[in-house]
Amino acid sequence: MGEYCFVIGEESEIEGYVEDIAEKLGEDHVEIYDPEKEKSFKEFSRDFNTVVGLGDIKDEYGNDLKRMAGEKLVITEQEISNVPSLDYEEEIVDTIYEKISKVDEVYKANELMEKVDDYDTLGVVLHDSPDPDAISSGLALQYLAEEKDTEVNIMYSGSINHQENKALINRLDLDLRKVEVEKTEKDGSTVYNTITEEGDISLNEFDGVAMLDTTFTNSKIMSAYPEQEVDIVIDHHEGWENVEERLRGFKDIRTDRGAVASIMADYFKTLDIEPDEKVATSMAHGILTDTLDFDPNSRDFSTRDIENLSYLYEFIDRSSLEDIRKTTISLSTADILARAINNREKKGTNIYSYLGEVEDTDAIPQATDYLKKLEGVTTSITYGLVDDRIRLSARNSDIKLNIGKELERVFENGRSYGDFSCSAGGSSRKGGATIPLEAMGMIGEAIKDGSDLDQYESAIQSTIETMLNKIGSS
Numbered sequence: 001m002g003e004y005c006f007v008i009g010e011e012s013e014i015e016g017y018v019e020d021i022a023e024k025l026g027e028d029h030v031e032i033y034d035p036e037k038e039k040s041f042k043e044f045s046r047d048f049n050t051v052v053g054l055g056d057i058k059d060e061y062g063n064d065l066k067r068m069a070g071e072k073l074v075i076t077e078q079e080i081s082n083v084p085s086l087d088y089e090e091e092i093v094d095t096i097y098e099k100i101s102k103v104d105e106v107y108k109a110n111e112l113m114e115k116v117d118d119y120d121t122l123g124v125v126l127h128d129s130p131d132p133d134a135i136s137s138g139l140a141l142q143y144l145a146e147e148k149d150t151e152v153n154i155m156y157s158g159s160i161n162h163q164e165n166k167a168l169i170n171r172l173d174l175d176l177r178k179v180e181v182e183k184t185e186k187d188g189s190t191v192y193n194t195i196t197e198e199g200d201i202s203l204n205e206f207d208g209v210a211m212l213d214t215t216f217t218n219s220k221i222m223s224a225y226p227e228q229e230v231d232i233v234i235d236h237h238e239g240w241e242n243v244e245e246r247l248r249g250f251k252d253i254r255t256d257r258g259a260v261a262s263i264m265a266d267y268f269k270t271l272d273i274e275p276d277e278k279v280a281t282s283m284a285h286g287i288l289t290d291t292l293d294f295d296p297n298s299r300d301f302s303t304r305d306i307e308n309l310s311y312l313y314e315f316i317d318r319s320s321l322e323d324i325r326k327t328t329i330s331l332s333t334a335d336i337l338a339r340a341i342n343n344r345e346k347k348g349t350n351i352y353s354y355l356g357e358v359e360d361t362d363a364i365p366q367a368t369d370y371l372k373k374l375e376g377v378t379t380s381i382t383y384g385l386v387d388d389r390i391r392l393s394a395r396n397s398d399i400k401l402n403i404g405k406e407l408e409r410v411f412e413n414g415r416s417y418g419d420f421s422c423s424a425g426g427s428s429r430k431g432g433a434t435i436p437l438e439a440m441g442m443i444g445e446a447i448k449d450g451s452d453l454d455q456y457e458s459a460i461q462s463t464i465e466t467m468l469n470k471i472g473s474s
């Protein structure tokens, strides 16, 4: 099913550009209505988010076009007539594309607000040990939800250790709920309890559940609710395939974005709601952190992320943002960075490092960035043991290598892991993987039986390293 349905006016000059526009929008997302072949337009268009009418509305068919596309969107030839000349094909395609993608954002933003309006209370789950992007996106949703009198509770599990996160929370006095996930065996099956400092909490007590900046695999809270369906998902990560049955409402995944905070900024802009200083400052910090200050060697981001940052700058408190960003490295992070250096293994221009048990998960990507800076390194990978899983992060600047795809190949397709699924992926420049210990055969068995983890560390390390040695070998 396509997302966009195109209706093209008779003898329209725009027709010549349709193919290029469709390619830009992603051909899977576009279908063109053919009045000769198809069922009635009304029936045909029902399945689409966006109906785009393209053509000349001055001619007789123009009225039909308007009627057919209804309220949704009609782009007329007159509207693009200010494009200098029809020779500027690319410019015409871009103009039309921009109009179409913006209208989609209007729908998305309105759809989100309608969805939020359905609930009196909304539980918002962030990824474990949330980073500034996750935290600020939670705040942004909370702020937007106030418009609908919906109460938002922002929850996370793991810890907030990263120096910049602590500064963000303290300086802006943010209110997040830390949730401990306790695993117990009862009558042969696993039971999870989710507990906060104020007592037990259950996702079921909220009218709606949202996930921000996290997939199912990166949230311990969600793993405690394997049956839980989710009402609102906003994310920029891969990994949303094969979970459709758990999503029952609003879904906005934009993998070309550097930060979820940037998607949230789109909503503010589109809905014409101004963020307050606290929300805007956190969001700016979220975008800057997730894009590593727009470092083209490290992260993927789009020009929209930059536009959104400058939009947020109108509302931020500059001195707070400065304070948050110039905080020093915490001792626990420094310790992880030291381990990354000490345990490094160099294979050609690749560098790997096992970080041991890691509590401060934010330190893992920081360690990867750090190793990447070493002379002669094109690809850096660090991994650490976080509770019962290995968390791995990768950075790459070797243009011959797509590290996200390689991790996916090595850890997902190459698994012999029974029922336990690893998640792995990313882009050409950065990637990550989560590998449950249970997936690691003998090691998993032994650890489940309660054996001391220490004696398996070298086995874990060599297992992962064997996998990593396959990178770039296909």
Ligand SMILES: [Mn+2]
Pocket: 133, 134, 213, 236, 258, 259, 260, 290
């Ligand atoms: Mn993010």
